[in-house]
Amino acid sequence: MALRFFCNTKISTHHHHHHHAANQAVSEDVKSLVSNTLKKLPSLSSSSSSSSSCSPLQSLQRGNWVKLICGASFEDAVDIRNLSLVYTLSGVDCIDCAADESVVRAVNEGIEAAAEISGVQIRPWVMISVNDDKDLHFRKAEFDPEDCPVDCSRPCEIVCPANAISFQGKSETGTSSNTNEGSTVLMDGVITERCYGCGRCLPVCPYDKISEVTYVRDAATTVDLIKRNDVDAMEIHTSGRQSAQFKDLWCALGDSVENLRLIAVSLPNGGDSTISSMNEMFSIMKPNLQCFNLWQLDGRPMSGDIGRGATKETIDFAFQLAKAKNRPPGFLQLAGGTNAHTIDGLRKKGLFRTTSSTGDETNTINSSTSSQALIGGIAYGGYARKIVGRVLRCMQSEHGGAARIEDHPEHLLMALKEAVALVGPVKSL
Numbered sequence: 001m002a003l004r005f006f007c008n009t010k011i012s013t014h015h016h017h018h019h020h021a022a023n024q025a026v027s028e029d030v031k032s033l034v035s036n037t038l039k040k041l042p043s044l045s046s047s048s049s050s051s052s053s054c055s056p057l058q059s060l061q062r063g064n065w066v067k068l069i070c071g072a073s074f075e076d077a078v079d080i081r082n083l084s085l086v087y088t089l090s091g092v093d094c095i096d097c098a099a100d101e102s103v104v105r106a107v108n109e110g111i112e113a114a115a116e117i118s119g120v121q122i123r124p125w126v127m128i129s130v131n132d133d134k135d136l137h138f139r140k141a142e143f144d145p146e147d148c149p150v151d152c153s154r155p156c157e158i159v160c161p162a163n164a165i166s167f168q169g170k171s172e173t174g175t176s177s178n179t180n181e182g183s184t185v186l187m188d189g190v191i192t193e194r195c196y197g198c199g200r201c202l203p204v205c206p207y208d209k210i211s212e213v214t215y216v217r218d219a220a221t222t223v224d225l226i227k228r229n230d231v232d233a234m235e236i237h238t239s240g241r242q243s244a245q246f247k248d249l250w251c252a253l254g255d256s257v258e259n260l261r262l263i264a265v266s267l268p269n270g271g272d273s274t275i276s277s278m279n280e281m282f283s284i285m286k287p288n289l290q291c292f293n294l295w296q297l298d299g300r301p302m303s304g305d306i307g308r309g310a311t312k313e314t315i316d317f318a319f320q321l322a323k324a325k326n327r328p329p330g331f332l333q334l335a336g337g338t339n340a341h342t343i344d345g346l347r348k349k350g351l352f353r354t355t356s357s358t359g360d361e362t363n364t365i366n367s368s369t370s371s372q373a374l375i376g377g378i379a380y381g382g383y384a385r386k387i388v389g390r391v392l393r394c395m396q397s398e399h400g401g402a403a404r405i406e407d408h409p410e411h412l413l414m415a416l417k418e419a420v421a422l423v424g425p426v427k428s429l
Contacts, residue, residue, distance in 0.1 A: 056093035056125050057261075057292065060331045063353035063373025066426050067094040069335065069381030070107065071196035072129035072137040072237065074098060074162070077106040079194075079385075079392060082405045084110025086388055086412070089117065090419035091427050092124050094262075096235060096379065099128040099217045099225055108230050113406055125232035125261060128225055130217040132245040135237045136301050139197040139214040141165075145188035147209055156201035156210060161305055161382060163393070164194035165201065198302040198382070219252035226256040233262035235296060240267040240277035247284045258290050266296035266335065269317045275327050282328035293330040296379060297321065300337035304383035310337035315345040322351055322374045331376035339383040343425050351375050378426055387422065391415040 059065040068087040070080050075098050084095050084107045095111070097103045104126060111123050131138045141156075145167065148154075157165045167188050201210050225231055234257070238246050250257075257263060263285065270277055278295060285293065299314025314334045321332055334342060346352040355371045395403050395411040405412050 054093075055122060059093045060292070060294070060333075060376040061372050063375055063377060064426050065094070065331075065333065065377025066092045066423050067096055067127070067333065067335075067377065067379035068092045068124075068384055069379050070095060070097040070103070071381065071385070072096075072098055072131070072135075073140060074196040074385075075100055075103050075193040077102050077193075078402055079389070081106040081110040081113075082392055082415075083385060083388060084108075085114045085117075085405060086110075086415045086419050087384065087423070088114035088124055089416055090423040092423060093377070094125045094127050094233065094379075096127040096129055099130050099222050101225060101228075104128065104225060104228075104230060113404075117406065126230065127233035127235055127262070127264065128222065128231050129235045129237060129266075130219075130222050130249070131237040132249040133216065133239065133242060134214050135239070136199065137197060137237055138216065139199070139212045140192055140195045141190050141197070141199070141201050141210055142213050143189060143205070143210045147207075149207065152206065155204040155206070159200045159204050160195075161198060161200065161386065162194045162196055163389075164191045164196075165189070166191055196302070219249055223253060223256040226253075226259050229259070232260065233264065234260055235264040235266055237266045237298075238281070240270050240274065240281070243277070243280045243284065246281055250284050255288065257288060260291050262292050262294060263289065264294040264296050264333070265330075266298050268298050268301075268336075269313070269320070274321070275324050279326070279328045282330070294333055294376060295321070295327075295330050296333050296335045298336035299334070302382050303337045304339040304342075304381060305386040306337075308339070308341045311339055311342040311345055313337055315342065315349060315351075318346070318351055318375055319349050332374065333376045333379055335379040335381065338378050338380050340422060342378055346375065346378075380422060384419070384422060387418040388415045391418065 054062070054064075056065065068083065070083060074080070080097060080103055087095065088111050095107050097107050107126050111126070115121070115123060129137065141164070143156075148167075154165075154167060157167060197212070199212065202212060222234070226234065234253075236246070236249065265278075265281055267274070267277070282293070297314055297317040299312075299317050300310050303310040314336050318332060318334050321327055334346075343352060351374060353373050353375075355374060391411050391414045392405070394414075395405060395408050399408060405415060
């Protein structure tokens with residue numbers, strides 16, 4: 001499997017308060033611990049050393065591409081850096097994040113820290129997400145905690161998968177205890193940078209006090225980010241129903257797209273109109289498309305952490321498009337509801353690392369063939385963040401909210417086991 005973790009450098013176990021991890025060394029004890037841990041992981045038993053040197057493009061062609069979705073609206077730089085570090089070590093090919101300068105910096109710092117630990121030169125591509133119109137992935141929840149009744153059971157706080165709603169600053173009497181005195185201010189309500197717009201809090205508020213704030217990423221800001229040379233790919237989220245908005249955004253991006261290695265379009269299943277919408281969008285991009293392109297099949301958005309059944313929609317979407325004869329060029333990749341059960345669903349449909357989805361014609365991709373897989377790979381979002389996020393929450397409760405995971409080897413190992421358990425089955429040959 002593609003596990004970019006051949007420890008030959010040093011990691012410091014001392015706690016640091018600054019974030020540039022690439023310049024930090026890692027101890028021999030940590031190197032040994034991590035190396036021994038990886039050898040014991042079940043997902044390594046059938047792995048091939050050849051896949052460890054796979055470039056992201058090769059992974060797409062072979063059908064074992066894995067993308068980490070940090071979230072188009074998730075902007076917690078500390079978590080993003082730690083997630084990027086852990087999943088880079090586990091072998092992901094791409095890390096998708098918000099089109100925000102501080103977020104992109106956090107992703108790159110996590111990748112650099114992982115490279116410092118592993119010594120492997122192949123790094124995942126950094127992808128930024130933008131939208132051409134109103135989209136579920138580009139919204140935030142909002143409410144005034146002072147309006148919340150004292151006796152409210154706060155179901156919004158319970159249901160939030162991102163720990164983005166807090167009432168820590170509220171006393172038992174319901175009076176806000178926030179103060180400007182002291183170095184720490186506890187603020188009630190939505191922690192904006194952590195909210196990624198899943199919307200689960202909206203229907204559970206018994207007093208209907210939560211609203212959503214939607215936004216569209218600024219094209220000019222996106223152009224500036226792309227030209228900074230620390231972004232490799234871009235994803236455009238679209239409904240696929242209104243090509244005019246898609247064309248407006250594409251034109252606004254101008255020649256900046258020439259700096260990219262991959263351009264993805266994320267779209268929902270539009271039924272019979274999906275293929276025509278894809279062809280129309282491809283015709284808009286084609287004149288100045290100078291890199292590879294990918295179609296992200298967004299089955300059930302932001303739901304992978306809910307349960308096994310959440311992945312069914314994106315698998316059915318993939319099966320539908322894999323059979324289509326007139327779809328435009330571009331890799332196909334699953335997203336929206338993906339979790340640990342997605343790969344089994346793909347196998348049952350005959351879509352995992354195969355060149356055909358029909359009966360006897362099915363051929364398995366191997367490292368010696370030049371055939372391209374029908375399905376390029378899988379993107380994991382909410383589920384990937386959940387399984388590693390549990391470890392991050394534990395670490396932060398013990399060592400503070402700004403803790404860097406490489407400074408705490410026991411948590412790094414726990415997080416890495418979770419990440420490899422998810423990524424490993426896709427990367428195993």
